[in-house]
Amino acid sequence: MGGHLNINHLMFLGQGALWTIGLSLIALIGGGIVGFVIALARISPLKSVRLASAIYVQLIQGTPLLVILFLGYFGLAAIGLKVSPLVAAGASLTLYVAAYLGEIWRGCIQSVPKPQWEAAEGLALSRTQRMVKVILPQAIRIATPPTVGFMVQIIKNTSLASVVGFVELMRSGQIVNNSLFEPFAIYAIIAVTYFAMCYPLSLFSQRLERRMGRGRSNLAPA
Amino acid sequence: DLLDDIMKAKKIRISTDLAIPPSGMMDSTMKPTGSDVEVAQMLAKDWGLELEFIQTTGATRIPNVLTGKADIIISTLSVTAERAKVIDFTKRYATLQSDVGCLKSSTVKDWPDLKDKSIGVSRGTTQDTTLSNMKDKDLKIARYDDDATMVTAAVSGQVDCVGSSATIINQIGVKNPSRVFESRIPLATFDLAIGLKKGEQPLMDKLNAWITENVKNGKLNAIYKKFHGVDLPADMRS
Amino acid sequence: MQQNAPSSEPIVSLHNVQKSFGALRVLDGVSFAVARGEVLALIGRSGSGKSTALRCIDRFEKVDGGQIVVCGHRVDRPDVNLRALRQDVGIVFQSYNLFPHLTIEQNITLAPCAVKGMATSQAKDLARKVLAQVGLDEKLHAYPEQLSGGQQQRAAIARSLAMQPKVMLFDEVTSALDPELTGEVLKVIEQLAADGMTMVMVTHEMGFAKGIADRIVFMHRGKVHETGPASILTSPTTPELTQFVGTGNLKS
């Protein structure tokens, strides 16, 4: 132990950063797909579907990601499913992200003004046609800024995947720190790296918001 | 059984925390090193197996073997009766001397002097449990998630004392000469053992035999001394 | 097209229609009928249930009781074929409700293509035709936000016309417009009436109601209070209508 920060440490941190990006992409793609289904389920005409999806959202949003990851990783194995850490972490992050994106998107779909729904109905369009041709194109515009904003939170939250053995940015920083004992330098590097990954996205989402002329809050986990 | 599986796969998966120096850590080229790492490497080599480290944190060492994600744990696992209800332990392959360490400049000599001092420990370690059970001594314990955080707390002055292995206590001053810590009050000596799932007797027997042999031939002691600076206790070597 | 005299066969008929929102009884036994080619104006104070009656006809609201028949569809029944009904009925609201992400042409061709399976080229010809009908042919490729309020409202009417409905419903289509733009839209509706379209319109424009409607239905507190030819506006028989027309006249 001991020694000074060298190129190997930095490369190790860089590798961690790559994992952070990879995990974020998995979470976003998986969570996006499931989240879309959740959003539709939340406004389904069937009461049971609405209720089930609402309970899902409440449960996930009421539990820390750390606990979800833990239960996802070992829980799947405990019921006899052999899954790699990548699959397990991907599944947990997907479930987590889906609950939040689903809620964000439901709000966006519902914020398409009611008269638009009625106008589409009055033109004899079927439910699917109304959704695909009239509502979603408008909802996507509304949804883009908060979705981009939420991606920032996903990036930061993948740090918790370290509990299931992922050496992503945060964990790689801790490991380096454990051999160097230079917390300030290392945490500063980590902070700057996260900032460099997140800030462009934040900026992009704010610009989108401004272009759409509405100040939406991008609510998201710390 | 598990032993067969391992031999068939020609690969052993060992759960090791690489963030608890000097047992598990990274060297300056970011390769795993440390006493537990070398023990694991020696085991794999002796048995002619490929070695895979399952990266773990303190919290996930045990679930990793319980759910079959790792075959065994070599990760400064201290043997306690409570833990033995959940997993099986082999015989000890090393011991861990724990002390309460204080600033070199402080006047602490015995338990009563610890009043009003805060003691940093790694949460859930046997040091933590031991100190926490001393209810009569009225101690102020501050628990951190890992050794690195605890050491940082000691260095930055958030705690006055630490409850940890002698090795780590000595390590604190290396990075920060203005706050040199030294062992003051002996806490306990714990046996460190390899952990495995309950009911894997053949694997258990083979591990025990391997430990016995390598204690005898001094190889385990050599590893221990290389990283901890001291020999294993005499009663273990004889 | 030639001007049709209203025939006697009703194309829309409401019989004793009941509708409540919670405890509030909004329609309390409303009955009236509209013959083919007839123009009916629905008037009354704010809150008297005009919009609700209109929305019940196109089944945007389910009725609690009574009977509604529109072009042979039993609208009050739960099993009414909604898509068939809405192909026969066109509805235009006060807030034009054009789809902002589509051009005017796309707004118009959307339903004929998606619902009737019309070929795109044919739908585009149709769009040109209905836009010409409302005097907007040059705005084919504009987006809604590039049009003035009056133009948007006319485009919304064109969009409904493209479905070739048998009945058109209008809910205060001019009340979001200033006098000049109002004029544009009313001219389009007058032309439709002249072409023989069956229409039910909720309106506050008494002058317009007088000028174009074949029949007036005056609603008051969820009931049809008076009904008759346009002349009832100039010589109302009930005190309620007298008062309503009186205040309405303040405008002129």
Added chain:
Amino acid sequence: MQQNAPSSEPIVSLHNVQKSFGALRVLDGVSFAVARGEVLALIGRSGSGKSTALRCIDRFEKVDGGQIVVCGHRVDRPDVNLRALRQDVGIVFQSYNLFPHLTIEQNITLAPCAVKGMATSQAKDLARKVLAQVGLDEKLHAYPEQLSGGQQQRAAIARSLAMQPKVMLFDEVTSALDPELTGEVLKVIEQLAADGMTMVMVTHEMGFAKGIADRIVFMHRGKVHETGPASILTSPTTPELTQFVGTGNLKS
């Protein structure tokens, strides 16, 4: 209060006022004056600059050039005392802008208490008085959303009155209302005029303008195009006013 004949001393005067939004010249040398007790109606097509002129008077917009004097305040100057100006001027907009989280009473007492330091009990008496003036005394403890549009607009007028302004400005205060509610509000304004309040009002209600205004200012493309007594509406001299009054008449 007794009816005052308009005196000759101007209480509001605009002289050659210029105002542009970016490249768009909205006011292009507007001049007119309002005498104490006079009622002035500002009319013109949409976009002609009426609202802008009104907003300049209460300095919601800064002018680019020209002079505005209101109750002795030089409104065009950058150092005008805004709070003093606005104690002398009351302004009421088309969208009533009552504060939704306060009761009607709280809406009214807020400014007298906060700005003039009036005691709460005294402010409450005042609230009762001005509400009675607009015929809303029983709505003291209602929230705005519990009132109809016309009632909300009257409450907004009462709120302005409670500051005892010397001039009242109205910007199309009835155009969001239906004929019946419009009637309510116009009655209140008529009463104010009868009590001798100085008023400048932007309006689309030609009938009302004719009936109540001492003088009409017709704006066209950012300029005062014609001005004169109410009679110019019935016998306009310029073609623009003729056309404007023509389209306005479509309503009646």
Added chain:
Amino acid sequence: MSLQLDFPAVLERWPSFLAGAVLTLELAFFATVLGALLGTLAAVGRGTHNSLIAGACKVYVETIRNTPLLVQIFLVYFGLASLGLKYSAFTVAVAALTINVGAYTAEIMRAGFEAIPRGQIEAAEGLALSRFQIYWHIILLPAVEKVYPALTSQFVLLMLASSVCSQISAEELTAIANYIQSDTYRAFETYIIVAVLYVILSLVMRAGFWGLGLLLFPRRRRLGTPL
């Protein structure tokens, strides 16, 4: 591979779980109150014409929102100590959480301020109210009302995020869980119990916010409009 679950062995430590849950709630409570204040000030700051104040508030908000809470906590905890300032883990945890949630609150509040119709502010200006009076009487409460659901969720998230305070020796729920599971090695049982406790805590918080909403927005209560 079957896993034997033994809940009683873990549940017998309920006093520890309870203490952890209470500490989590306390952390959340203080950070919510202080964070709401800080965030509102920062939101007002971002809206001022003084570009220095507005810029400082922007830097604060952006820095915090784009770095992980854990790093922020470490920097506050060890940073203060290195400067010779020693505060209890609880104090530091509250401070770090406050700084963190303040940044998010600032963004939400700003959205609330922007959602107040221009006409409301003009009406208030027309009544000669001062800038401060307008903020206080006309903007603040309606803005909070508009973003109340977002605020509620943000503060519940804060409560969940407070789990990282275990890293600096604050004995909140996750810390207790880590302790118990490494003492008993019964990780599943422990984490399942903790998950349930967190869900309960988040429901408790939502109920609390609902009650507070009834107090804050008398109009909602009287007219029965849900938030």
